[in-house]
Every structure is written in structure tokens, then in C-alpha cells.
Amino acid sequence: MAKVHVTTSINGEPMEFLCEPSDTMLDALRGTLNLTGSKEGCASGDCGACSITLDDRLVCSCLMLAVESEGHEIRTIEGMAQGDRLHPLQQKFLEMAALQCGICTSGMLVASDALLKKNPDPSEEEVRFWLAGNLCRCTGYDKIVRAVMETAAEMRAQ
Amino acid sequence: MNVVTNNKWIGQRTIRPDGMDKVTGRAQFAADTTMPGMIWGKVLRSPHPHARIRSINTAKAEALPGVKAVVTSKDIVDFPIEKGAVMLGIQDMRWMCRNVMARDKALFPGHPVAAVAATTEAIAAEACKLIEVDYEVLPWSIEIDDAIKPDAPILHEFNKFDGKPSNIAGRLEHKKGDIAEGFKRADVVIERTFTTRPVHQGYIEPHACLISVAPDGKTTIWSSSQGQFMVRAMTSMLTGIPQSDIRAIPAEIGGGFGGKTIVYLEPLATLLAKKSGRPVKMVMTREEVMRATGPTSGSKSTVKIGATKDGKIVAAHGTFYLQAGAFPGSPIRGAAGCSFTPYDIPYLLSEGFDVCSNRSKVAAYRAPGAPIGAYAVECVLDEVAEALKMDPLDFRLKNAAREGTKAAHGPTFPRIGYVETVEAAKNSPHYAAPLGDGHGKPQGKLRGRGVASGFWFNAGGESSAQVNITEDGNVVVTTGHPDIGGSRAGIANICAELLGIDYRRVSVIIGDTQTVGFSNLTGGSRVLFASSMVVTQSTEKIIQTLRERAAKIWEIDPEAVKWEQGAAHPVSPNAGQFEPLTLQQLAEKAPAMGGPIGAGVQLNTQGADGGFGTHVCDVEVDVDLGIARVIRYTAVQDVGRAIHPGYVEGQLQGGVAQGIGWALNEEYIYTKEGKVDNPGFLDYRMPVCSDLPMLDCIMVEIPNPKHPQGVKGVGEVPLVPVMAAVANAIYNALGKRFYALPMSPPKVLEVLEAPTREAAE
Numbered sequence A: 001m002a003k004v005h006v007t008t009s010i011n012g013e014p015m016e017f018l019c020e021p022s023d024t025m026l027d028a029l030r031g032t033l034n035l036t037g038s039k040e041g042c043a044s045g046d047c048g049a050c051s052i053t054l055d056d057r058l059v060c061s062c063l064m065l066a067v068e069s070e071g072h073e074i075r076t077i078e079g080m081a082q083g084d085r086l087h088p089l090q091q092k093f094l095e096m097a098a099l100q101c102g103i104c105t106s107g108m109l110v111a112s113d114a115l116l117k118k119n120p121d122p123s124e125e126e127v128r129f130w131l132a133g134n135l136c137r138c139t140g141y142d143k144i145v146r147a148v149m150e151t152a153a154e155m156r157a158q
Numbered sequence B: 001m002n003v004v005t006n007n008k009w010i011g012q013r014t015i016r017p018d019g020m021d022k023v024t025g026r027a028q029f030a031a032d033t034t035m036p037g038m039i040w041g042k043v044l045r046s047p048h049p050h051a052r053i054r055s056i057n058t059a060k061a062e063a064l065p066g067v068k069a070v071v072t073s074k075d076i077v078d079f080p081i082e083k084g085a086v087m088l089g090i091q092d093m094r095w096m097c098r099n100v101m102a103r104d105k106a107l108f109p110g111h112p113v114a115a116v117a118a119t120t121e122a123i124a125a126e127a128c129k130l131i132e133v134d135y136e137v138l139p140w141s142i143e144i145d146d147a148i149k150p151d152a153p154i155l156h157e158f159n160k161f162d163g164k165p166s167n168i169a170g171r172l173e174h175k176k177g178d179i180a181e182g183f184k185r186a187d188v189v190i191e192r193t194f195t196t197r198p199v200h201q202g203y204i205e206p207h208a209c210l211i212s213v214a215p216d217g218k219t220t221i222w223s224s225s226q227g228q229f230m231v232r233a234m235t236s237m238l239t240g241i242p243q244s245d246i247r248a249i250p251a252e253i254g255g256g257f258g259g260k261t262i263v264y265l266e267p268l269a270t271l272l273a274k275k276s277g278r279p280v281k282m283v284m285t286r287e288e289v290m291r292a293t294g295p296t297s298g299s300k301s302t303v304k305i306g307a308t309k310d311g312k313i314v315a316a317h318g319t320f321y322l323q324a325g326a327f328p329g330s331p332i333r334g335a336a337g338c339s340f341t342p343y344d345i346p347y348l349l350s351e352g353f354d355v356c357s358n359r360s361k362v363a364a365y366r367a368p369g370a371p372i373g374a375y376a377v378e379c380v381l382d383e384v385a386e387a388l389k390m391d392p393l394d395f396r397l398k399n400a401a402r403e404g405t406k407a408a409h410g411p412t413f414p415r416i417g418y419v420e421t422v423e424a425a426k427n428s429p430h431y432a433a434p435l436g437d438g439h440g441k442p443q444g445k446l447r448g449r450g451v452a453s454g455f456w457f458n459a460g461g462e463s464s465a466q467v468n469i470t471e472d473g474n475v476v477v478t479t480g481h482p483d484i485g486g487s488r489a490g491i492a493n494i495c496a497e498l499l500g501i502d503y504r505r506v507s508v509i510i511g512d513t514q515t516v517g518f519s520n521l522t523g524g525s526r527v528l529f530a531s532s533m534v535v536t537q538s539t540e541k542i543i544q545t546l547r548e549r550a551a552k553i554w555e556i557d558p559e560a561v562k563w564e565q566g567a568a569h570p571v572s573p574n575a576g577q578f579e580p581l582t583l584q585q586l587a588e589k590a591p592a593m594g595g596p597i598g599a600g601v602q603l604n605t606q607g608a609d610g611g612f613g614t615h616v617c618d619v620e621v622d623v624d625l626g627i628a629r630v631i632r633y634t635a636v637q638d639v640g641r642a643i644h645p646g647y648v649e650g651q652l653q654g655g656v657a658q659g660i661g662w663a664l665n666e667e668y669i670y671t672k673e674g675k676v677d678n679p680g681f682l683d684y685r686m687p688v689c690s691d692l693p694m695l696d697c698i699m700v701e702i703p704n705p706k707h708p709q710g711v712k713g714v715g716e717v718p719l720v721p722v723m724a725a726v727a728n729a730i731y732n733a734l735g736k737r738f739y740a741l742p743m744s745p746p747k748v749l750e751v752l753e754a755p756t757r758e759a760a761e
Ligand code: FES
Pocket: A039, A040, A041, A042, A043, A044, A045, A046, A047, A048, A049, A050, A051, A060, A061, A062, A063
């Protein structure tokens, strides 16, 4: 089957790539584009390790076709820090030990960022329900929830 | 050994050395690695729970364009069963060679029967479909009760129990006195039978590897595992390539919990790479992970405990049947050896039975066996305490093991911290807090509180480290254990503390098999215990060198030089008046002063102390829906010394979350064809963020006297008491006890709707 040509924007950079019509966005990111920060934990939309944003909307890149990125803005974990300046969420995850093995971390950060953009002052319950699509088997979520709440508070104070 | 006392970094919540890579998506996990010329491997798996393999025809698959190699069990080194056990750690290679690829029989659905490498994943998958396997389907059994029936289909004919072919592959017992005698002295005796379902470790990263084999046999493995040395040894044994030709490079590991302590893909990928001459990458799907790796045992346990009126346990008997899956090796030692250990019991018999059945071979899961045993024992203890009208924590205190108690599994305890965990639980704000609305109500949402304790052996074992001072006066530590939950942070704290420098000047690297000395698995809660010992000794050697160098420069005796706050100083004014020489200054002078500064140490570390924990759990049960939610949880544990409190708490919280999943929802469900029916995260329901409350931790610190920093293992104890704590809380809420896990909504409703049966018991 002939490959499809896709023109998109990834982390603010114009990007073109070829893919099979059946490739997922996660396949394209990890394979063709060599952006391996997004992880595959399930390929069925249940773990959130592959979370990215499509035009600021949080999506599982394993559930989206690569061709669907045509003309849209994709953001991944690789675009979260600004140069050598970490995003406040990344900094807080480090300070508060909100990661253990780190395999869920990219997805958690992308999802938390999307939450704080939508709601800069989420309650604990809102954080928990928003992140319910991101599985973490190591942390028991406690430190992740605290890190997101604390980042939100600091970002509001600025 | 010097015990560090000033504590600038030990006990601090420093930023872990590998953290930046992990929050920016840079960290390289096994599936992130690629190589020029790389091709893809895929596994063909048995659809049957039990089938003789009459023949395999791979001709059509090999003819498919794009296919580069096919392997079957013929390509894997055989360890004949009659020749007896060939042990690698706790694994018998006779089972390992049959687990990575079915030999004469397929023993579970998902058992590999062939593997293919092709230029794309899709072609490899297509080729698997073209392989023709002639199966003779055999009867099978999955559940313990079925597998131990006299007429059960036998998985391994050679295995005998009581002189007859059997699925019972082994029995062990721990014994103290004659229990019949003990039970005679009891005023209250309670005996119950419990079952648990198999549950998966559930690491978010599926197994993955990338392997290159050069024509001269030099092999490089990048893989996700809990031990690169285990990967090297097993791959070598199963492929025949000498260990010295295999370089196993540890990729970052995305969770393991015991499940990544054996190999599944590496021998197959190595053989495919060897045959094809191309680097081969293999990544499991989530479904493959669920069907063909892990999980831990399902179980059936009977526990009988007898106590006197004044609350002293006099006798106990536990019988623990654990599923091994397709090959012998269920964690009966953990179940029979740990569950009574927190208590001082004069008459005791604890027996474990290892039962084979047609499901995937079990793998270690966090304190393997101990949570299963503790669930049964701690629930019966709750009933005994209630019968005696005693507070459950007071009952535990009254019977607690302490220094001098002879443990069920043999040793006499040194100074241990069990009592302190119970006292801390009792004095916690949680235990004192009212349960609030809902307690004792007949309907709606009912609340209850439960407690439970647990023990895990903890381990030492082989560890190696190399510490080098860089030319600019910083430090590189190399150890041989994969960092699964932040151990690099603990090592950086310790090394910085000893040298008296900022922890950010210490970089911690996990070495590959050909660059650092042998180091055993990341498992058994052993890594920080063992690696900090070898890092400490290496660093002490370096400090000795630094003192000698300063002494030479000052032309005084090395004994007259002390190392403090990152610099050499004269011990006292009589030693001479010299400006301190810093690590950096001494490093710069190294070429002229004897050369590079570095030291390595290899040890078989001894002196690991067991770990104890006591947990308090509050639940709220919606009696209309049958949903039990944990609404408050406190885990207390004797952690020896918290080198990095953030990651110690993380271990406690992570273990608790897994236990809550095991207690309330997680289980393997089988179809009537004997296949796993819920092999994905949608139907195998692990706790998500909104299922859990914040998880409070109380770290009791009774330092291990045999460790330079007082470290005890912490990673496994946190899972041990959880299921019992949740079950006891649900009992407290409903007045009904659950003898089977998980306590999922349909099962809760079933018990709630059958009030008479409970009353009749
Ligand atoms: S890999 Fe996309 S949600 Fe799990």
C-alpha cells in the first residue's frame, strides 16, 4: 500500500512525514519521527502512557491515526520544557519524587499540563478524575497528585 | 564500619540523578532503542491450555518475503529433565528452557511455540500465522482444586508426590513443637479457609529487548529487566553463547515488582539475530504480557489459630496451596515462612504446597507468597481478637515477635522493629480518628476500619561498585543493579555524605555486564542495602587514598590527616598548620601524585534484616452497589534508615496501591476454554488515580546494626498486610467476612444478599 504524506506541527515545529494509513500517531512519533518520550503501555487507550495533545486537546496517541494529525498541532513530552528551562510541573515532579520507574511520567506530565491549562485551580478530586486515564503502578498516585496540586498553587501565585 | 552521623544528605529529599531524563522523555527504555539494519521478532503462541506438539512446519513462514529467520525449541539448549536441576539463583533451567519455548508440550494458552524475525512487525506477525503446528489437545486444569484431584490431568509425568504422578511439585514446612499439644491449651480456636486469585505485577512497560549478534558471536543485549547479569547468564545458558561474549546493557526499566526477574524474549531474539545476521527487536503487546508472563499465584489457604483467654496465641497451623502455573516454583517459602513471623507462637506448623496447573508460570511479585499468607493469617487473627474482645493492635502487641523470639522460618531475631510499628499505628492520628458518618449504620454507605501486619525476609547477596573521581574533582559511581524505583538517589546521598560534598557532584550510573562486577538482581528488597555497602567501602578506600595524597603533599603522616567536608585537614594543630586540600585540588594534582583516583569493591553482602509493617485501613462500602472504597490508609513500617525518605514513602505507597487493587478488583478471569479472558488494562482493573485516597506513611527507623547506614530493605513489606487490612476493614463495616479475593462489587453484593448463611456458620 502506498504511504501517505502528512504535514503537521510537532512541538511548534513544522513537520512532514510518510506513514501507512493504518499507523497510529504513537507509531509515527516513536518510529518515523524518533520521538520516543511517548510510551506504549497498552495500545488500547487504557494506560495513558502515550498521552499527547492535539490542538490542546488531550488524546491517547495510540488511539489516533497518524494521518489525523494533518494540519493540526501536536504536542508531546519532548516539547514541554522550554530550552533548558523545565516546565514547573516537571520541576515539581522531580522535587516531590512523583516518579519511580518513570514509564508513566511523560503521559502524566502531558495530562497534568492539559488539566492546568483548562483549570488552574483543580480540587484533589478533579486532579484524580482527570488523571484516571493515566495508570501508574509504582507510586500509588499520592506524590503525583500532590505535585500537580502544588504546581497549580505556585503557578497561580505567579 | 563507620556509621555516618552528620547527615547532610542522608535522609534528604534530593533530586534523583536520572530524574531529568525521565521528566523530559529522554530516558531510554528498552523499546525506545533502535539499531541500523534492525528487524522485528514475533512469537507464535499456543492457543491451547494443554497440548502435545506432534510437529511444527515452518516452511511456509520461511518462504514469506521479508522473513529472515525462524526458531523453534530445536534451536534452544535443552536441559533434560532426567539429568536433574540446573539452578541459576532460584530458577531451574530445565523449566526455563521449556518456558521460553514449549518443547514437547504446550502447557498454557500463550506458551511460545515458535518465533519469527522479519523486516517489519507486520510481516513477522503474518509469518507466525503460516507456521503449522500439529497439536494433540489434552485435558487441562487451572484451579488448585482441579489440579490436585486424584484423576487430574498431569502436566509433568515425571513429577511424583507420595509416590504417584502429581501436580504437586513440592512441599515445605516450618515447625515448632507439636501443634496438637499447643491447641489443647487454647480457649479460643478459629479455623478458616481463604482463596485468592492470580494477579499480575502490572508494570506499565511491556517486556522488550533489542539484540545484536555479530558473526563472531559477540552479542549485545539492550533489555528491560531487574538484572542485566541474570539476562546474560540465562541467555548464555539457553543459547550456548559464552557469558564473556554477551554484553547485557540495562535499559531503564518501566516497573518490574518481581515480574522482570526472568527472561522471556532475550534468548529468542538472540537466536533470531544469530540466524538472520541482523539486530532483532522484540516487544510484547499488553495481551502477551498478561497471557504469558508473571502473574503471581492464586491460592487456597487454611489457617487455624488458638489463643488463651488472656490473649496469648498458643498454637497455629497454616496450610498454603499456591499455584505455580506451568512449571514448579510457586512462592510457598514466602507464604509459609513469613505469615506467622510477626508473632511469638510456641506451637506452630506452617506448610506450603507447590501446585502446577495450565496457566503461565508464576513470577515473583513483591514479597512473593507473603501477602497471600498474611491475608489468611491476619484475617483469622482479627477474628480471634474479636472473640477475645481485644483491640486488634493490642492483641498483636501482646503476641509480637521481638529480640530473642525464634521465628517460624528458623532464625532467632536480633533487635527488630515490629513492636514499634504496632505502637506507631496505635498512636497514629489515623487510629485515633473517629470513623465519621456511616459507621454502624444499617444501610447506605457503611464505614469500617481494619488493621494488619506483615513481614518480609529482605535479602543481601552479591553486589559490585566502582567509584571514580573525575579529573575535575567530581564523582562517578557505577553499580550493577537496575534502578527500578529511585535507588540511584539513595546511592548519591550516601556517597556525597561520606565524601562531604554536594550530592549534585555525584553521578550514579548502572553499569553493563562487561563493565562492572557481578551484581545480583534488583529484587528481594536488597538493592540499596547491598549497593550502599559496596559503595561505602569503595568510597572509604578513596578517602584513604585522598588522605595519603594530602599527607604526601604536606609531608606528614597519613594518620595525621582527616577527611572532612570534602577536604583533607590536619587532624590537630600539632600535625602541622596547612590549608585544607579539597577533593577538587587533589583530583587536579592526581597525575603527579600517583595517578587516577578510584576504587571498586565486590561483596557477597550479609546482614540483611527482615522488615515489618503494620497498616491501618478505612473503607466505605456502598451496600446498594457493593462497591468498597478505601477512604483513608496509613502504612507504618520499620525501614531501618530512610536514606531518601521520598522514595521510601514511594515504595510504601506503591505497595499499598497494588494491595488495594489485589484486595478489591484485580484477578485473572478464565474462559471455559481455559484462556485468560481479561488480558488488557480495560478488564484487568488496576487502581486508577480516582480509586485511591492519599496514602499516609509512618517510617519507623530502627537502624540495621549490620549495615553502615542502618539500611533495611523496604520495597516488599508494603504489599504484605494490605489485603488483610482491607478485608478486616470491610468486616468492621459490614459485620461480614470475606474468605475470597477480590472483594469486587458482585462478590460483595452476593455476600450482602445472603445474610442467613453467614449467621448459620
Ligand atoms: S499506550 Fe496509549 S493509552 Fe496505553
